[in-house]
Amino acid sequence: MRLLFPAATALGAVAIGVAHYLAFVHVPMESTMGAVQRIFYFHVPSAWLFYLGALLCFGASLGYLINRKARWDAFAHASAETGLVFGLIVVVTGPLWARPVWGVWWNWEPRLTTMSLVLLMFAAYWVVRAFGGPGQGVRRFAAVLAVFAGPSIYFVRVAVNRWGGVHPPAETASRSDDVIKLTMYTCFFLLLFVFGLLLRIRYRAHRDALTVRAVRRRLARLGGI
Amino acid sequence: MTEARPPAPRPPRTRAPGYTRTVLIVLAKDARTELRSKQTLATMLLFGLVLTFVYAFGFVSDPATNKKVMPGAMWGALLFAGTLGVGRTFAREAEDGAFGALVLSPAERSAILLAKIAVNVALSALVMVVVVPLLAVMLRVDLTDCAGLIALQLLLGAIGFAAVGTPLAVMAVSARFAEVLLPIVVFPMVTPVLIAGVKGASVALGTAIETDPWPWLQFTAAYGLVFGAGGLFLFERMVTE
Numbered sequence: 001m002r003l004l005f006p007a008a009t010a011l012g013a014v015a016i017g018v019a020h021y022l023a024f025v026h027v028p029m030e031s032t033m034g035a036v037q038r039i040f041y042f043h044v045p046s047a048w049l050f051y052l053g054a055l056l057c058f059g060a061s062l063g064y065l066i067n068r069k070a071r072w073d074a075f076a077h078a079s080a081e082t083g084l085v086f087g088l089i090v091v092v093t094g095p096l097w098a099r100p101v102w103g104v105w106w107n108w109e110p111r112l113t114t115m116s117l118v119l120l121m122f123a124a125y126w127v128v129r130a131f132g133g134p135g136q137g138v139r140r141f142a143a144v145l146a147v148f149a150g151p152s153i154y155f156v157r158v159a160v161n162r163w164g165g166v167h168p169p170a171e172t173a174s175r176s177d178d179v180i181k182l183t184m185y186t187c188f189f190l191l192l193f194v195f196g197l198l199l200r201i202r203y204r205a206h207r208d209a210l211t212v213r214a215v216r217r218r219l220a221r222l223g224g225i
Numbered sequence: 226m227t228e229a230r231p232p233a234p235r236p237p238r239t240r241a242p243g244y245t246r247t248v249l250i251v252l253a254k255d256a257r258t259e260l261r262s263k264q265t266l267a268t269m270l271l272f273g274l275v276l277t278f279v280y281a282f283g284f285v286s287d288p289a290t291n292k293k294v295m296p297g298a299m300w301g302a303l304l305f306a307g308t309l310g311v312g313r314t315f316a317r318e319a320e321d322g323a324f325g326a327l328v329l330s331p332a333e334r335s336a337i338l339l340a341k342i343a344v345n346v347a348l349s350a351l352v353m354v355v356v357v358p359l360l361a362v363m364l365r366v367d368l369t370d371c372a373g374l375i376a377l378q379l380l381l382g383a384i385g386f387a388a389v390g391t392p393l394a395v396m397a398v399s400a401r402f403a404e405v406l407l408p409i410v411v412f413p414m415v416t417p418v419l420i421a422g423v424k425g426a427s428v429a430l431g432t433a434i435e436t437d438p439w440p441w442l443q444f445t446a447a448y449g450l451v452f453g454a455g456g457l458f459l460f461e462r463m464v465t466e
Contacts, residue, residue, distance in 0.1 A: 117413055132401055141399060155448050162424075162440070162441075
């Protein structure tokens with residue numbers, strides 16, 4: 001049982017290797033975009049995982065506001081952090097792909113704009129957690145932030161779609177053939193495993209921090225007597 | 226001859242004032258203190274004025290370009306000056322240690338929030354009443370034809386901004402660097418209001434491809450409604466003890 005987590009971590013490393021093999025060796029060259037298209041196998045699953053992290057953070061934060069269990073907050077914190085890592089992968093790989101294909105590093109394409117704004121929201125969440133202090137008030141502040149981010153993501157989507165009405169939505173999934181799709185989903189599940197590992201590591205770290213704080217408080221109280 | 230006893234003190238009122246009354250009481254209290262000290266309003270106004278100069282120096286150009294820049298300048302001013310006001314929402318209570326008392330009072334907490342949102346909307350509106358005409362003069366944009374529409378857009382935008390910013394400002398009080406964190410946190414969330422406002426204003430000024438300003442107005446109203454209602458509903462859960 002004690003070896004379970006190290007074994008899982010090793011498996012995660014293998015998963016990353018397999019994902020690279022699939023993306024760079026296994027899958028055939030896409031005809032119109034060429035080699036740059038291979039970045040999709042990381043870019044697209046990472047985007048899904050970023051939104052998964054945001055969703056988990058939203059749910060856990062709402063739960064924390066209702067039941068006030070510090071564990072829920074620790075989970076929300078961990079999922080925001082994990083999601084943010086994958087969000088960073090998205091914003092790094094995106095321009096790398098866009099430059100050769102679109103000819104520009106950045107384009108006000110609705111999906112891109114929405115993603116970057118949501119990323120900013122969760123970056124703000126992370127800043128609050130990292131620099132706001134450890135108190136209960138900050139935990140509540142962060143939870144409210146995550147809960148507010150939920151509907152505001154919807155509004156961002158609607159506004160950005162209307163705003164960037166001239167750009168056609170990126171149609172990447174519709175014209176890709178089966179092997180590309182299959183590889184994409186496989187990479188998603190491989191990266192999902194890594195996501196789960198990272199989430200668990202961060203969750204445990206935050207829970208341990210809570211325990212340490214509780215023990216410190218108790219010791220201080222004992223010392224006071 | 227017995228001395229007349231002073232009348233027995235009336236038993237303290239145990240029932241909280243009604244919802245609307247609570248809103249009005251908090252609103253009146255804030256209006257009174259603000260009118261006496263003029264702290265927040267004066268700083269917001271001055272900041273708004275400084276911003277108009279920043280925008281004027283930064284963007285002033287030929288009339289056609291100015292017309293295109295105007296919406297962004299107005300909405301930028303609303304957001305920046307608004308942040309200043311929102312950040313001061315509970316500053317006076319915090320300074321006097323009255324925040325706890327306010328929260329502990331039997332008054333409905335969401336009523337307090339509603340009053341604070343109203344205060345912030347009023348402050349933003351007052352600032353915009355000064356800043357927008359000034360921007361129009363400096364950028365030489367004629368707003369007379371669409372003044373009503375733009376005022377309505379800004380008012381709805383100020384409501385949306387305050388509906389998001391006020392509860393977050395309350396929550397931020399317990400964090401370190403609250404005054405720095407607040408804009409970082411609020412701006413990404415209010416981008417929908419900014420987009421809708423800037424687009425709506427350019428429709429009103431006739432510089433956009435679209436001609437119908439109502440969808441953007443409805444959008445901003447919906448935003449304010451969702452966050453206003455959501456914030457009021459959640460506020461009880463946000464501030465306990």
